[in-house]
Amino acid sequence: MDKLLAGNNVAVTEDGYLEDFNQWSKEIASEIAAEYGITLGEDHWKVILYIQEQYEKGVPLSIRSIGKSGVVSIKEFYQLFPDGPLKRASKIAGIPKPVSCI
Amino acid sequence: MKNLIILGAGTAGTTMANLLQKRLKNTEWNIKIIDKNTIHYYQPGFLFLPFDLYKPKQVKKPIEQFIPSGVELIQQEIDKIEVEANEVLLTDGTKVPYDVLIIATGTDIAPQEIDGMLGEHWHQDVFDFYTYTGAKNLRDKLREWKGGELVVHIAEMPIKCPVAPLEFAFLADSFFRNKEMRDKVNITYVTPLGGAFTKPKATEALNYLLEEKGIRIVPDFNIESVDGANKKILDYGGKEVNYDLLVTVPTNMGSPVMERSGIGDDLNFVPTNKATLQTLVKDNIFAIGDATNIPASKAGSVAHFESEILTENVMRYIKDEPLKEDFDGHANCFIETGNGKALLIDFNYTHEPVTGTFPFPGVGPLRLLKESHMNHLGKLAFRWIYWNMLIKGKHIPFVSAQMSEAGKDFSNN
């Protein structure tokens, strides 16, 4: 389905993840973040860039691996993206919903 | 003579030893299998042991008994794999050279990964049931426990047999009902997942059962620490859950051998091709069972399905033929729901568990995703199948390595 984000019609999944990373922009990220009451600051962007990089390399992400990345600690990750940090950060970064492991 | 070495004589390693012994010419190949233990545990039985439903002797047998003649069993701890030198180093200093290596060292609990989980309270009021010792100590505790807050908890994913903690909660409900003390026990199920299970279809069915049994669920709980003195667990987001008895599944990790050898991921699982089971470490190293990082369930049934495909691929590798990209992530699990009933789920990489019948389309007798007594008998029969067929590498009738789509309802999938 399509969703109007930052003035563009963007294809998203049922739970709001971007279908196509090419449609992503910083403005779209800020708008999704705002839905969670998050205002993106410098630290948020560092995390977003990191997870986009990992996604492009095909490295599966986990809260644990982000905690070990040196970008943020797990505690900080939770403070930046409260409740479901990996799901929220992925949605904001425009990458698919993390496959929770089996 | 060439050497094929299997690391680990658990479910997957033992099955591979039996299958390859039949296929490899003993005039050309030595097969060796290495394990630090002398006992083979039937781990699915660890679910029943705490409730006095199985006796210890039903879940353990000598490893030796299942290693076929013609395969050498080395009872030693593995220190590391020297990938460049094609050698396995044992802790006693012995070097075992190989031409082909199969990693089957499984996964183990790592309670030390969670702040405060280990301590005086460990196996006093904080228990695991994923080890023989944990399950047995928990049995002793449950025999005399007077009731209170029972918290069943998963630390982080992935864990082996991801339905086991849920089954534990269901069986606990039955157990306390039978002891006529259910009113003295609150059961809470605490999970890092958004709901009862990893797959949405099965989660719906399972959430319903939790509600029916009066089990409270706390989802999205990512544990930061255990406060043993005040008997509570805390999550990174600031949530807290109090317990009198905490039954936890700590972080599951692959063998530290992988870290020492520099070949594991951040949980010591071995990066492996999910269709061929060849590792990404080196062409002559394969991996099977819980030790891999493939996105399939870590379960005995999965190890069984993998073993048929891995045997074929080892034979092809030796003959220098292209590998078969055949593994589809097939898993088949019974879920005990208490009161002599069970559910059955069957799924793979791409298909979620669905409703229908198994293994015969339209006939069953097992019902997929529906509670039934027949499914419970199936789960109990699994112990016999495990000891007598599965780890001996015998083909289990009617059940194929790749998932069958017949008799299943994929309409909502």
Ligand SMILES: Cc1cc2nc3c(=O)[nH]c(=O)nc-3n(C[C@H](O)[C@H](O)[C@H](O)COP(=O)(O)OP(=O)(O)OC[C@H]3O[C@@H](n4cnc5c(N)ncnc54)[C@H](O)[C@@H]3O)c2cc1C
């Ligand atoms: C409570 C519970 C319930 C379960 N229920 C089910 C179920 O209902 N159905 C199902 O299909 N599966 C179930 N499972 C999962 C199943 O038991 C495992 O997936 C299966 O045993 C994995 O086989 P494996 O060979 O990969 O590992 P394992 O069987 O664990 O074998 C690994 C072996 O490697 C050896 N090893 C490891 N490191 C070293 C070292 N450094 N040196 C020497 N030896 C080493 C170990 O001693 C061990 O013998 C359950 C598991 C648990 C814990």
